[in-house]
Structures are given as structure tokens and as C-alpha cells.
Amino acid sequence: MQKNLPIMLIYMVLLGLLFWPAVSGLALEVPSLTAEDCQKCHTTEIQQIAEAGGKHRDLLTCVDCHQEHPPRGANAIPACALCHDPTDQRHFSVSDCLGCHNPHTPLRIDYSNASRVAPACASCHTQQAAEFRDYPSNHSLLDCKDCHQQHGKFLSCLNCHAPHLKGQTYADCRQCHQPHAPLKVVYSNTLGSDQCAACHVQEGKNLKQITTKHRLLLCVYCHKSQHKRMPKCETCHFKPHDAGIHKKFPDCKICHVGPHRLIN
Ligand code: HEC
Ligand code: HEC
Ligand code: HEC
Ligand code: HEC
Ligand code: HEC
Ligand code: HEC
Ligand code: HEC
Ligand code: HEC
Ligand code: HEC
Ligand code: HEC
Ligand code: HEC
Ligand code: HEC
Secondary structure, rough: HHHHHHHHHHHHHHHHHHHHHHHHHHHHHOOOOOOOOOOOOOOOOOHHHHHHHHHHHHOOHHHHHOOOOOOOOOOOOOOOHOOOOOOOOHHHHHOOOOHEEEEOOOOOOOOOOOOHHHHHHHOHHHHHHHHHHOOOOOHOOOOOOHHOOOOOOOHHHOOOOOOOOOOOOOHHHHOOOOHHHHHHHOOOOOOOHHHHHHHHHHHHHHHOOOHHHHHHHHHHHHHOOOOOOOOHHHHHHOOOOHHHHHHOOOOOHHHOOOOOOOOO
């Protein structure tokens, strides 16, 4: 026993050193902050959460997120990934959450100062991202926020482009263009011919001047649904004359001039 005394003393000193921080902490214990304390000093955040905290207000308290407070703890700001696991949803794996979301007003989304937002938007709107990819155009080089300055809102084409024809409205643009695939020009079979004649001035004039029945037809009746689609006379008329005539004059235009300047 006696022989072990010095060793035991060393043990006791070591143990004392080991537990000193805990023992001294116990002696100087300061109560931890509770969620009720925060309002004493942080009125702005309290107010923001009360107004628009959404589920962060309904399901959490301040200290669920702010688990430490300076100067006692440096880990005052939580990572979103603490609760929104990036493997749960594609959207939770994008970067710069704070560029769009204020954690105290999570659904009051303001990304006006964020850098390129397209990857984050595409994490939910996969279809629009696919359209840009499948129909490359100069719009593919823009960022979503150039046209969607707020979530769910959009600018008119006329904010950035002059119309082809005086008086054309946004609704007119949309009769031919899709915003995410602007070069894929498709239209309905009721589109007014003046919309086409804005660029094809001569065809428009010719059709108005003739007296034959083609003047009654819309451009899109013959040039169906897709820009640059070219019909053939025979598609609608087959071969109406004697076989001998068609054999001798295979091109209808020899006698009828053309679809837009049709004579009978
Ligand atoms: C007695 C006043 C007081 C109380 C109570 C208080 N804070 Fe603070 N808080 C401060 C001050 C002062 C700072 C700035 C400290 C600094 O920058 O070192 C601060 C900073 C913060 C920060 C920013 C920390 C950082 O690293 O940028 C957060 C987050 C925070 N407080 C959350 C809370 C929460 C949550 C509560 C309630 C649990 C709370 N505070 C209670 C005074 C207080
Ligand atoms: C969902 C998690 C979450 C909740 C809940 C939350 N906060 Fe925060 N808070 C954050 C994050 C993340 C930041 C850092 C924001 C940033 O850097 O822009 C922050 C920042 C702060 C700051 C520092 C602000 C600054 O300008 O530096 C204070 C103070 C604060 N929160 C207080 C509170 C108070 C008080 C509550 C409760 C009423 C609260 N927070 C609830 C996540 C949360
Ligand atoms: C302490 C856990 C926690 C942290 C940290 C956290 N959240 Fe949340 N968040 C939640 C919970 C819980 C919900 C509700 C979940 C649900 O409805 O599935 C939620 C919901 C949201 C919502 C939807 C709000 C609503 O009202 O529908 C947004 C947006 C959001 N979080 C963004 C963030 C962002 C951005 C961060 C980081 C700055 C963050 N959260 C940090 C727990 C957290
Ligand atoms: C480019 C902007 C942007 C970025 C960056 C961004 N979000 Fe979002 N987030 C949104 C928009 C827009 C919504 C949809 C809001 C709505 O439906 O009204 C949303 C919705 C949410 C929701 C609501 C739940 C849901 O699935 O509808 C959560 C949670 C969320 N974001 C978390 C995050 C987290 C975590 C990050 C970072 C990893 C992040 N967000 C980054 C814009 C962004
Ligand atoms: C977390 C998923 C999420 C993110 C991220 C997100 N959105 Fe949305 N977005 C939605 C939901 C949900 C709706 C509502 C859809 C509905 O009403 O059919 C919506 C609606 C829209 C609408 C209006 C749709 C309509 O038919 O009126 C536009 C435009 C839009 N988002 C663009 C964007 C842009 C741009 C971004 C990036 C800044 C973005 N979204 C980020 C989920 C998201
Ligand atoms: C050149 C401008 C422009 C750009 C860039 C743009 N959009 Fe749009 N987007 C629009 C317009 C205009 C509409 C409205 C279409 C309508 O309903 O008339 C729209 C509609 C939407 C809608 C509603 C559903 C739909 O397809 O009509 C979503 C979602 C959307 N955009 C997401 C995005 C996303 C995500 C990006 C970036 C990857 C993006 N947009 C880039 C102009 C743009
Ligand atoms: C935020 C501004 C903006 C908006 C809004 C916008 N555009 Fe554009 N658009 C551009 C830019 C920039 C270009 C590339 C430069 C150019 O051709 O003028 C472009 C190019 C185009 C092109 C040619 C594409 C190419 O690759 O040659 C078409 C077609 C077009 N836009 C149609 C539209 C239509 C239709 C709308 C509305 C649905 C629209 N734009 C809305 C900015 C915009
Ligand atoms: C009748 C169909 C039609 C309508 C309506 C229409 N466009 Fe176009 N637009 C086209 C065609 C076709 C092109 C040429 C595409 C090509 O060169 O292959 C074009 C080209 C463009 C271009 C590319 C630059 C140029 O002038 O060639 C822009 C920008 C554009 N349109 C914007 C608009 C806007 C803005 C509106 C509405 C005010 C609009 N368009 C209405 C059919 C239409
Ligand atoms: C913005 C101007 C613009 C508008 C609007 C427009 N086009 Fe065109 N169109 C063009 C251009 C540019 C070409 C290519 C001309 C070329 O290749 O010589 C073209 C080509 C054509 C061609 C094929 C010509 C050929 O020789 O192969 C047809 C057919 C045509 N357009 C019909 C229409 C019809 C029908 C409309 C209305 C739905 C229309 N266009 C609206 C600009 C326009
Ligand atoms: C998309 C269908 C279509 C195409 C293509 C077409 N036409 Fe017609 N055409 C019509 C219709 C519809 C009428 C009117 C028939 C009626 O009312 O009896 C017509 C009438 C005519 C008439 C009689 C005119 C009159 O006033 O009595 C002639 C001649 C004619 N077409 C020749 C042609 C020629 C030549 C071509 C080719 C250059 C051609 N068409 C292309 C649909 C078409
Ligand atoms: C009755 C059917 C019909 C109508 C209506 C019609 N087109 Fe055509 N268009 C054709 C046919 C058929 C051709 C091919 C002519 C050829 O083979 O030489 C053609 C050719 C064209 C071309 C190619 C260049 C040219 O002149 O040959 C353009 C551009 C064009 N049409 C635009 C228009 C526009 C714009 C309108 C309305 C203002 C219109 N078309 C109305 C049947 C029609
Ligand atoms: C040799 C000259 C000639 C050629 C080639 C010709 N046509 Fe005609 N076509 C005529 C004449 C002349 C008439 C008027 C006859 C009448 O009123 O009976 C006519 C009438 C028509 C009519 C109106 C018939 C009706 O019953 O109202 C159509 C449609 C027509 N042609 C289509 C065509 C088509 C399609 C082609 C080419 C495949 C073509 N034609 C080639 C000379 C020609």
C-alpha cells in the first residue's frame, strides 16, 4: 500500500487536471439562452419570423437553428443541410441557399442579387431546362432571372424586343414563339395572315390583290402549323385536269402562276 502512495497522488493530480474544466464550469455555470431570451436583443429577426416565418416559425424555435451563441460558441449559424438533407431532394443539393432564401422569411424569395440562378430553378423545373437544352438559341445563354425577376412572374417579350409589326402584343408573340425555345416557330391554324405578312410582305400583298379563291385562305391554311413548311398544289387538288395536260405541263404554275398570284 505504502509503496503505491506516490503513484496514487500522481493519479489524483492527473484526474484533477483532466476534470478541471468541467469542475470549474460547474462552479461558474451561466444558464443557457432559451428561445424566450432572444427577443430581448434581436427584435428584427423576431418580427421577420412572426410575419413570414412559415414552417420555420410553426415547427422550429430560434435555438433549433442557433444552437450556440457568441462568445461562448462559434457555431451560431446553421447549415441548411443540417435539416434539408441534400440527398432528399435535388433542390437541396444546389448552392447558395441564402442567395434566394432568408431563413427568417423562407418563402419571401428574393434572388435579385444572386449570381446565376438557372441550376437552382432547374432543380424543380426540369421541363424548362430541357427545352433550353433541346432547342438551343440565344435565350439559352440568358439566366432565368433575366426574364423571371420574381418567382412566378415574367417579363413581356416587348421589354427586350421590338415587335415585327406595329401594335403586336405579348399574346401575339406567343402565337408563334415559346419563350424557352424561341426559334421553334409553331402556330395554330387560325393565325391571322397579317402576322406572317409582317415579314413576307410580297406574299401578303399578292394574295390580297388576286381575285381567285386563294385570297380567302389564311397563310396558315396552306403553310400548316410549322414555319417554313411548304405545301404542294397536288396535296389539296390532286391532278384535276386531263392526264395528258399534266404530263405535258407538270408544273401547275405554268398556267396558274403561283399560289399567291393565282389565276384561273
Ligand atoms: C443580451 C442580448 C442578446 C441576447 C439575449 C441574444 N443575443 Fe444574439 N447577439 C447579441 C449580440 C450583441 C450579438 C453580436 C455578437 C457578435 O457579433 O459577436 C449577437 C449575435 C447573434 C447572432 C449572430 C452570430 C454570428 O456569428 O454572426 C445570432 C445568430 C444570434 N445572436 C442569435 C441569438 C439567438 C437565437 C438568441 C436567443 C437564443 C440570442 N441571439 C440572444 C445579443 C444577444
Ligand atoms: C431555420 C433556421 C433558423 C431559425 C429558425 C432562425 N434563424 Fe436566425 N439565422 C439563420 C441563418 C441560417 C442565419 C444566417 C443568415 C445569413 O447569413 O444571411 C441567421 C441569422 C441570424 C442572426 C444574425 C443576423 C445578421 O444580420 O447577422 C440573428 C440575430 C438571428 N438569426 C436571430 C434569430 C432569432 C432571434 C430567431 C428566432 C426568432 C432565429 N434567428 C431563427 C437560421 C435560423
Ligand atoms: C433546424 C432545422 C432546419 C434548418 C437548419 C433549416 N430548416 Fe428549412 N425547414 C425546416 C423544417 C422542419 C421545415 C418544414 C419541412 C417540411 O414542411 O417538410 C422547413 C421548411 C423550409 C422551407 C419552406 C417553408 C414553408 O413555410 O413552407 C424553406 C424555403 C426552407 N426550409 C429553407 C431553408 C433554408 C434556405 C435553410 C438554411 C438557411 C433552412 N431551411 C434551414 C427545418 C430547418
Ligand atoms: C435560385 C433560388 C433558390 C436557391 C439558390 C435555393 N432555393 Fe429553395 N426555393 C426556391 C424557390 C423559388 C422555391 C419555391 C417556392 C414556392 O414554391 O413558392 C424554393 C423552395 C424551397 C423549399 C420549400 C420546399 C419545397 O420543396 O417546395 C425548401 C425547403 C428550400 N427551397 C430549401 C432550399 C435549400 C436548402 C437551398 C440550398 C441548398 C435552396 N432552397 C436554394 C428558390 C431557391
Ligand atoms: C423548390 C422547387 C422550386 C424552385 C427551386 C423553383 N420553383 Fe418555380 N415553381 C415551383 C412551384 C411548386 C410552382 C407553382 C406551380 C404551379 O402553380 O403549377 C412554381 C411556379 C413557377 C412559375 C409560374 C408557373 C405558372 O404556371 O404560373 C414560374 C415562371 C417559375 N416557377 C419560375 C421559376 C424560376 C425562374 C425559378 C428559379 C429562380 C424557380 N421557379 C424555382 C417550384 C419551384
Ligand atoms: C427569355 C425570357 C425567359 C427566360 C430566359 C426564361 N423564361 Fe421561363 N418563361 C418566360 C415567359 C415569357 C413565360 C410565360 C409563358 C406564358 O405563360 O405565356 C415563362 C414561363 C415559365 C414557367 C411556367 C411554365 C411554362 O413553361 O410556361 C416556368 C416554370 C419557367 N418559365 C421557368 C423558367 C426557368 C427554370 C428558366 C431558366 C432555366 C426560365 N424560365 C427562363 C420567359 C423566360
Ligand atoms: C430579358 C430580355 C429578353 C426577354 C424578356 C425576351 N428576350 Fe428574346 N432575346 C433576348 C436576347 C438578349 C437575345 C439574343 C440577342 C438578340 O438576338 O437580340 C434574344 C433572342 C431572341 C430570339 C432569337 C434567338 C436566336 O438564337 O437567334 C428570338 C426569336 C427571341 N429572342 C424571341 C423572344 C420572345 C418571343 C420573347 C417573349 C416570349 C422574348 N424573346 C423575351 C432577350 C430577351
Ligand atoms: C407569325 C408568327 C410570329 C409572330 C406572331 C412573332 N414572331 Fe418573332 N419570329 C417569327 C419568325 C418566323 C422568325 C424568324 C425565325 C427564323 O429566322 O427562322 C421570328 C424571329 C424573331 C426574332 C429574332 C430576330 C429577328 O427579328 O429575326 C425575335 C427577337 C422575335 N421574333 C421576337 C418576336 C416578338 C417580340 C414577337 C411579338 C411582338 C414576335 N416575335 C411575334 C415569327 C413570329
Ligand atoms: C420575323 C419574320 C418572319 C415571320 C413573322 C414569318 N416568317 Fe416565314 N420566313 C422568315 C425568314 C427569315 C425565312 C427564311 C427565308 C429564306 O430562307 O430565304 C422564312 C421562310 C419561310 C418559308 C419558306 C421559304 C422557302 O423558300 O423555303 C415559308 C413557307 C414561310 N416563311 C412562311 C411563313 C408563314 C406562313 C408565316 C406566318 C405563320 C411566316 N412565314 C412568318 C421570316 C418570317
Ligand atoms: C392547302 C390546300 C391548298 C393548296 C396547297 C393549294 N390550294 Fe388551290 N385551292 C385551295 C382551296 C381550299 C381552294 C378553294 C376551293 C373552293 O372554294 O372551291 C383553292 C382553289 C384553287 C383554284 C380555283 C380558284 C378559283 O378562284 O376558283 C385554283 C386554280 C387553285 N386552287 C390552284 C392551286 C395551285 C396551282 C396550287 C399550287 C401552286 C394550289 N392551288 C395550292 C386549297 C389549296
Ligand atoms: C393556297 C395555299 C397557300 C396560301 C394561302 C399561301 N401560300 Fe405560301 N405557298 C404556297 C405554296 C404551294 C408554295 C410553294 C410554291 C412553289 O412551289 O413555288 C408557297 C410558297 C411560299 C413561300 C416561299 C417563297 C415563295 O413565295 O415561293 C413563302 C415565303 C410563302 N409561301 C408565304 C406565304 C404567306 C406569308 C402567306 C399568307 C400571306 C401564304 N404563303 C399563303 C401555298 C400557299
Ligand atoms: C395548261 C395549263 C394548266 C395547267 C398546267 C394546270 N391548270 Fe389548272 N386550270 C387551268 C385552267 C385554264 C383552268 C380553268 C378551267 C375551268 O375554269 O374550267 C384551271 C382550273 C383549275 C382548278 C379549278 C378547277 C375547278 O373545278 O374549279 C384547279 C383547282 C386547278 N386548275 C388546279 C391545278 C393544279 C393543281 C395543277 C397542277 C397539278 C394545274 N391546275 C395545272 C389550266 C391549267
